[in-house]
Amino acid sequence: MSSTIQSKLPNVGTTIFTVMSQMAMEHSAINLSQGFPDFPVSEKLIDLVYQNMQIGHNQYAPMPGLPQLREAIANKIKNTGGISVNQDSEITVTAGATEAIFSSVLATVNQGDEVVVLEPAYDCYIPAIEVAGGKAVPVGLKLPDFSPDWQKVKDSITDKTRMIMMNFPHNPSGAILTENDISALKEILEENPRLLVLSDEVYEHIIFDGKTNLGVLKDEFLASRSIAVSSFGKTFHATGWKIGYMVAPEAIMKEIRKVHQYNVFSVHTPSQYAMAEFLQDEQNYLGVSSMYEKKREFFQKAMQDSKFKVIPSYGTYFQVLDFSEVSDMGDMEFAQYLIKEKGVASIPVSAFYSDKQDHHLLRFCFAKGEETLQKASEILCKI
Structure with a gap:
């Protein structure tokens, strides 16, 4: 006998962040999609966790x-x-x-x-x-x-x-x-x-x-x-x-x-x-802004000769780029094209709207090392 469950979230599937990161992995693309940094956590903070484990705070x-x-x-x-x-x-x-x-x-x-x-x-x-x-x-x-x-x-x-x-x-x-x-x-x-x-x-x-x-x-x-x-x-x-x-x-x-x-x-x-x-x-915590501001500057400067339009970012570690002068594809289709054909992963901004409205915008995470950002921007500038 099988029982059926009435879903409380019938419209929810796998999150876009997981989907794009998975696709980036499959195509060995530079992953600027999911919002996680690719540089190490403070050694002092890691040492403090370890010390507290050793003391017995478990x-x-x-x-x-x-x-x-x-x-x-x-x-x-x-x-x-x-x-x-x-x-x-x-x-x-x-x-x-x-x-x-x-x-x-x-x-x-x-x-x-x-x-x-x-x-x-x-x-x-x-x-x-x-x-x-x-x-x-x-x-x-x-x-x-x-x-x-x-x-x-x-x-x-x-x-x-x-x-x-x-x-x-x-x-x-x-x-x-x-x-x-x-x-x-x-x-x-x-x-x-x-x-x-x-x-x-x-x-x-x-x-x-x-x-x-x-x-x-x-x-x-x-x-x-x-x-x-x-x-x-x-x-x-x-x-x-x-x-x-x-x-x-x-x-x-x-x-x-x-x-x-x-x-x-x-x-x-x-x-x-x-x-x-x-x-x-x-x-x-007060020193975090200046580190990310340098990364934002680096990425924006690297993108200045591209056909992508930079939307001003005043906080977070994300940069939205308008690709309407690059392609007339929808943002989901263009994001998939970038991963499969060009090797750079981003997130289509339509994924952040409940009605999936599409303004030809992609979100890129710049919480990455400069080498990663440089590589990605060189690819994007050639499009």
């Missing part, structure tokens, strides 16, 4: 995270111009940002609730909403600069809207928020007392051109209505460690922790001890 950590790590996170938020956060009740250490997003959505979005999602968006947002029984309401960012269209956001809010999900510095474009964006968002929250913001800020420490990351934790009012998500994996280029954290007001965090404790309970203990110590030197 059993469960407390469910919300080690107190000393939560204290270090609170200090980091303060050091970077943020508000004072209660480390006991408002910070939870998570198994990466994806778990933080899933636990937050499952705890706060109920059956029939609507969630406004600013698109293009990372591909875990809408599945989280759907598993929670909510309905995603996609609102497109304005092109070509990927800035929020706040009037469109306002127009999409109904009495069922529970949350706005956003991500800045923005993946895939590298766009960042301005003071005007913050004012517009606050105005929307003031008009809609039921609304929460889920702000994915995993690239908060990768920001360029002397600009500041205007995250939700920089403003008391915004912080009182928001869940902020961050990632040590992204900041310290250790994406395989899957360790991050979230910050939310006590009443909201209380509910999120109920889900978190049954979702993963706690996070890799020696890594938490290591992170707590590593964060004591603020240069370990």
Whole structure:
């Protein structure tokens, strides 16, 4: 007797990042698709994890995270111009940002609730909403600069809207928020007392051109209505460690922790001890921007003689290129052509839209060694 399962995610297949990386491997292409660095993690950080394993810090950590790590996170938020956060009740250490997003959505979005999602968006947002029984309401960012269209956001809010999900510095474009964006968002929250913001800020420490990351934790009012998500994996280029954290007001965090404790309970203990110590030197996180800014400059300069148009990137380690003067293929088809025929892998930006809208844009990850970036750009410049 066979039993059938009614899928909660009927439209979800293998993620585009896995698909393109797999294809890159099969065709021995230079992989600028998936967002992971190809250079080593700090030896000091690795030594700290190893030392803590040797000391015997190998059993469960407390469910919300080690107190000393939560204290270090609170200090980091303060050091970077943020508000004072209660480390006991408002910070939870998570198994990466994806778990933080899933636990937050499952705890706060109920059956029939609507969630406004600013698109293009990372591909875990809408599945989280759907598993929670909510309905995603996609609102497109304005092109070509990927800035929020706040009037469109306002127009999409109904009495069922529970949350706005956003991500800045923005993946895939590298766009960042301005003071005007913050004012517009606050105005929307003031008009809609039921609304929460889920702000994915995993690239908060990768920001360029002397600009500041205007995250939700920089403003008391915004912080009182928001869940902020961050990632040590992204900041310290250790994406395989899957360790991050979230910050939310006590009443909201209380509910999120109920889900978190049954979702993963706690996070890799020696890594938490290591992170707590590593964060004591603020240069370990403040110095990340300049390293990536050099890589961005290198890649943009290497691409300047190509037919691809560079879309400005102010943060993250991604560069969007417009290929409309290179080919009239769709972005998925062109991305596959680049892998199979030219040996360079990227991500089609249509994959970040729920309706797969195609603006002839590809996302390239520049978190790679200069030799890799040079090789890739030489190939792209010849097209």
